[in-house]
Amino acid sequence: MSTLPLLFSYRRCPYAIRARLALWQAGLPVQVHEVSLRDKPAELLRLSPKGTVPVLCLPDGMVLEQSLDIMRWALAQHDPDGWLQAAPLEAMLALIAQNDGPFKQLLDRYKYAERHPERTAIEWRDEAVRAHLADLEARLHHQPCLFGPSWSLADMALLPFVRQFAQVDRVWFDATPALPALRAWLQRGLDLPLFAAVMAKPTHQPAPG
Incomplete structure (x- = not known):
């Protein structure tokens, strides 16, 4: 065994x-x-x-x-x-909770919009940006990672979910002027060995x- x-x-x-x-x-x-x-x-x-x-x-x-x-x-x-030491643990866990709760619900509705016809896919997408991704974008405007210059527990916990969001409509994600810093962060993560x-x-x- x-x-x-x-x-x-x-x-x-x-x-x-x-x-x-x-x-x-x-x-x-x-x-x-x-x-x-x-x-x-x-x-x-x-x-x-x-x-x-x-x-x-x-x-x-x-x-x-x-x-x-x-x-x-x-x-x-x-x-x-030092992923666990990149930022105060409570702050990282709070951001992960936002990702795993409200954002994940909106991501699922965006990805499977036909199951949630009370809004269009675009409306679910835009709400996900307002509720979560806009905050990530703001964090990344002046630093390469979510809590500073290096990868953290929070970056790696969120990366697969942002990747999933981007893949729903990759053409839109790659072109939107609303998320340039997030787009660059995601690509750096995906390029990691x-x-x-x-x-x-x-x-x-x-x-x-």
């Missing part, structure tokens, strides 16, 4: 992406099982009945069911570039159970 932590993941899920970013950054070897969201393995559901990814099972049996918990656990083991590493397509490895 492997003594490595077991990570249930899904390559394109922004929550799973940010968990992998922290694990890879920390240099922690893990056994990754790519999950089919249409056929969730029994072992995943046993460990975490909510059935969403990521889920990290440690060799001692401890189970981390939230992506942010996985990020903080990984960086507590090894944080070579770390990001390329965590997005590499996994070799076929069926999940247990």
